Amino acid sequence: xxxxxxxxxxxxxxxxxxxxxxxxxxxxxxxxxxxxxxxxxxxxxxxxxxxxxxxxxxxxxxxxxxxxxxxxxxxxxxxxxxxxxxxxxxxxxxxxxxxxxxxxxxxxxxxxxxxxxxxxxxxxxxxxxxxxxxxxxxxxxxxxxxxxxxxxxxxxxxxxxxxxxxxxxxxxxxxxxxxxxxxxxxxxxxxxxxxxxxxxxxxxxxxxxxxxxxxxxxxxxxxxxxxxxxxxxxxxxxxxxxxxxxxxxxxxxxxxxxxxxxxxxxxxxxxxxxxxxxxxxxxxxxxxxxxxxxxxxxxxxxxxxxxxxxx
Amino acid sequence: xxxxxxxxxxxxxxxxxxxxxxxxxxxxxxxxxxxxxxxxxxxxxxxxxxxxxxxxxxxxxxxxxxxxxxxxxxxxxxxxxxxxxxxxxxxxxxxxxxx
Numbered sequence: 420x421x422x423x424x425x426x427x428x429x430x431x432x433x434x435x436x437x438x439x440x441x442x443x444x445x446x447x448x449x450x451x452x453x454x455x456x457x458x459x460x461x462x463x464x465x466x467x468x469x470x471x472x473x474x475x476x477x478x479x480x481x482x483x484x485x486x487x488x489x490x491x492x493x494x495x496x497x498x499x500x501x502x503x504x505x506x507x508x509x510x511x512x513x514x515x516x517x518x519x520x521x522x523x524x525x526x527x528x529x530x531x532x533x534x535x536x537x538x539x540x541x542x543x544x545x546x547x548x549x550x551x552x553x554x555x556x557x558x559x560x561x562x563x564x565x566x567x568x569x570x571x572x573x574x575x576x577x578x579x580x581x582x583x584x585x586x587x588x589x590x591x592x593x594x595x596x597x598x599x600x601x602x603x604x605x606x607x608x609x610x611x612x613x614x615x616x617x618x619x620x621x622x623x624x625x626x627x628x629x630x631x632x633x634x635x636x637x638x639x640x641x642x643x644x645x646x647x648x649x650x651x652x653x654x655x656x657x658x659x660x661x662x663x664x665x666x667x668x669x670x671x672x673x674x675x676x677x678x679x680x681x682x683x684x685x686x687x688x689x690x691x692x693x694x695x696x697x698x699x700x701x702x703x704x705x706x707x708x709x710x711x712x713x714x715x716x717x718x719x720x721x722x723x724x725x726x727x728x729x730x
Numbered sequence: 731x732x733x734x735x736x737x738x739x740x741x742x743x744x745x746x747x748x749x750x751x752x753x754x755x756x757x758x759x760x761x762x763x764x765x766x767x768x769x770x771x772x773x774x775x776x777x778x779x780x781x782x783x784x785x786x787x788x789x790x791x792x793x794x795x796x797x798x799x800x801x802x803x804x805x806x807x808x809x810x811x812x813x814x815x816x817x818x819x820x821x822x823x824x825x826x827x828x829x
Contacts, residue, residue: 430788432797432826434826435792435826435827436829439826439827443817443819443824449780450819451818452819453820454819454824573752574752592772592774592790596776598807600806605752607758607775607787609767609774609789610772611770611772613770710768711770712767712770712772712792713758713765713766714765714774714789715756715758716755718753720751
């Protein structure tokens with residue numbers, strides 16, 4: 420979408436924390452400018468929460484691009500543009516509601532996509548859930564922003580996979596497009612999941628080594644915690660207060676000083692190195708979790724015959 | 731592009747049938763293997779990125795907050811993907827904060 424109104428397609432993205440929205444503006448030569456944090460009309464970042472997922476569309480049909488943003492809590496935020504044109508004049512975010520209640524994704528991690536799903540010329544809203552499900556709120560035309568009808572489930576949250584089977588996972592993120600050009604809208608769904616690799620069969624010697632490493636890991640991690648709390652006490656002395664008694668502003672300064680002190684502490688660096696070496700060694704004896712993020716194509720079925728309309 | 735079906739879908743909506751259902755989902759491949767992004771959390775977008783008239787696949791990932799661009803090496807309506815490049819901004823691989 421062309422967010423800055425220069426006639427070129429830009430890239431708009433959210434981020435994890437603190438959740439700022441980034442505009443990568445397309446330049447004349449087709450390359451992209453450095454990411455720029457989107458601000459509201461008062462100059463504040465539009466971070467509605469963490470793990471943000473923005474979608475730009477003229478939601479209220481007033482001639483400008485508004486933003487619909489999902490976040491880690493699962494809300495569907497509307498950031499209305501008040502410019503009425505190509506300018507970006509974003510108002511404070513408000514939560515979209517249905518039936519007087521905030522729209523909220525199951526298991527948080529919402530993403531909102533606006534599309535005319537049923538082809539009636541009015542925006543419909545797709546909500547992708549942390550659970551992996553996708554629901555559709557059909558928009559009902561009115562003045563300004565569409566009203567939303569009750570949600571229907573487009574994609575159920577995934578069930579339990581059989582051994583060796585890989586099913587769509589959680590934290591669905593979707594894109595609607597007629598991928599195969601057959602006239603029926605398809606869904607591309609990105610996910611999050613993991614594959615568990617079972618613990619390998621160990622020889623007696625390896626078992627002994629594994630046990631020894633587990634013992635060593637306990638010792639090192641106790642040492643590690645001790646160093647961290649020693650350094651924390653030193654920094655608390657500097658601040659003249661315990662960490663738990665700090666104000667929000669002081670917390671920030673404390674965190675910076677603490678991290679600086681840790682990086683300058685030789686014992687911390689040595690133990691931290693020892694700690695990660697053991698983790699690496701022990702990993703080959705343990706069950707392994709491999710993260711994956713696939714893209715699934717849900718091909719929309721073409722209607723086989725004309726449905727009864729009732730009029 | 732999707733105009734042909736609209737009368738049917740509108741009629742379906744009137745009858746409360748707008749969710750037409752999907753075929754069983756399949757994973758998209760890059761070459762012979764399923765696309766899988768670093769640290770998961772794939773976030774796809776399908777659009778003509780390079781202006782060659784064929785829609786390409788953009789996939790955001792959690793790992794380092796980067797965006798993959800899979801160029802469509804097949805046809806617009808029968809996409810095929812092989813390699814990807816990370817989105818670059820200002821000459822460097824673009825990243826957004828992942829915490």
